[in-house]
Amino acid sequence: MIEFFNVAVETQKRILLEQITLKIHKGEFVYLIGKTGAGKTTLLRLIYMDLFPTQGNVIVDRYSSSSIKNNQIPFLRRKVGVVFQDFKLLSDRNVYDNIAFALQVIGQKKKEIRSRVLSVLTQVGLNHKRYHMPELLSGGEKQRVGIARALVNEPFILLADEPTGNLDPDASRGILELLEKINQGGTAVCMATHNYDLIRLAPHRTVLLENGRIKKEISPENLPKIF
Numbered sequence: 001m002i003e004f005f006n007v008a009v010e011t012q013k014r015i016l017l018e019q020i021t022l023k024i025h026k027g028e029f030v031y032l033i034g035k036t037g038a039g040k041t042t043l044l045r046l047i048y049m050d051l052f053p054t055q056g057n058v059i060v061d062r063y064s065s066s067s068i069k070n071n072q073i074p075f076l077r078r079k080v081g082v083v084f085q086d087f088k089l090l091s092d093r094n095v096y097d098n099i100a101f102a103l104q105v106i107g108q109k110k111k112e113i114r115s116r117v118l119s120v121l122t123q124v125g126l127n128h129k130r131y132h133m134p135e136l137l138s139g140g141e142k143q144r145v146g147i148a149r150a151l152v153n154e155p156f157i158l159l160a161d162e163p164t165g166n167l168d169p170d171a172s173r174g175i176l177e178l179l180e181k182i183n184q185g186g187t188a189v190c191m192a193t194h195n196y197d198l199i200r201l202a203p204h205r206t207v208l209l210e211n212g213r214i215k216k217e218i219s220p221e222n223l224p225k226i227f
Contacts, residue, residue, distance in 0.1 A: 001026045001156065001188065002047060007056035009042055009212075016042045017212045020056070024157070024190055029183045031199055032192040034209035040192035043209070044159045047190070048080045049073055061156065078106065081150030081187075085162040087142045089134045095121070096130040099149045106153075120148040124178060140171030147178060157188040164195055176202055199223060 002024040009016040017039045024030055032040045045051040046058050049065060058065040063076045089098050096117055103113045121127040124144040134142060143163055150158055160179060164172035176198045183189045193199065199206060203220035 001061065003059040004043075004046070005057045005059075007046065007053045007058060009039075009046070009051065010054045015212050017046075017053075018055075019213055022207065022214065024188060026156070027183070027186050027188050029180070029189045029202075029204040030191070031204055031206040032190065032209060033194070033196070033199070033206055034215075036194075038209040039212045040209055041161055042212075044082075044161050044190065044192060047157070047159060048077055048082055074106075078153045079155050079157075081147075081153065081155035081158040083143070083146050083150050083158065083160040083163045085165040087134075087146045087166075089142060089145060091134055094131050094133050095126060095137070095145050098134070098145055099152050102149050102152050116152050116154075117148075120151045123151065123182075124148045138171065139167050140174055143167060143171070143175055144178065147175070147182070151182065151187070155187065157190060158182060160189065160191040160193075162192055162194065164193065164198065169197075172198060173201065 004020045004022040007020040008018040020043065032043060034040055042051065046053060046065070047060055049068060052065050060076060061079055063072060068076065090101065093101065099117045099120060100113050103116060118127065121130055124147055126141060126144050126148065129137065129141065137145065158179070164175050167175065172195060179189050179191065180202055200223065203223045205220065206218040206223060208215045208218065
């Protein structure tokens with residue numbers, strides 16, 4: 001579903017990634033771990049083609065980083081949901097409208113928008129707060145809205161970039177449980193995190209990045225030996 005072939009990303013100042021060869025399979029749950037600056041966010045940006053490799057190739061579904069055209073990128077991004085650490089909610093819109101906006105910009109009909117928004121709100125447990133403004137929500141609830149917005153286009157993979165980084169331990173566990181349920185429903189999840197307690201709680205294949213390279217891949221059964 002997603003493949004990296006000897007990928008490197010360089011700027012004028014530094015190498016962000018190098019020699020990255022990696023596969024993420026359909027319906028898989030994968031953790032990306034590593035220190036700040038190890039390349040986790042850069043790797044995620046390559047998947048939704050917010051960034052392009054300076055060497056190598058990234059294949060996402062039927063799209064290739066070496067040949068995708070600018071007008072195809074929005075279609076790719078409809079297949080890839082992205083969840084951010086800082087939520088990125090629109091402060092002037094309520095919960096319902098924050099999620100609906102992702103469908104409005106691609107021209108979905110109002111009836112379809114309502115059906116999908118209410119469905120994902122139910123999925124994340126926030127249907128009862130659909131008319132609340134973001135400032136009235138807790139951090140965990142804001143992140144659930146972010147996840148609902150990422151899901152509303154029915155992507156085949158959810159990319160979560162430190163989704164629990166601004167949350168307390170209880171809210172973090174709640175978000176992980178939600179991502180687990182989403183994954184069990186067939187959506188692949190790739191989650192960048194520093195929170196090793198969460199990884200112990202729900203072990204999955206784990207990719208350790210160090211200085212822009214994949215240092216090792218750790219199978220779920222070997223995680224207790226690593227942490």
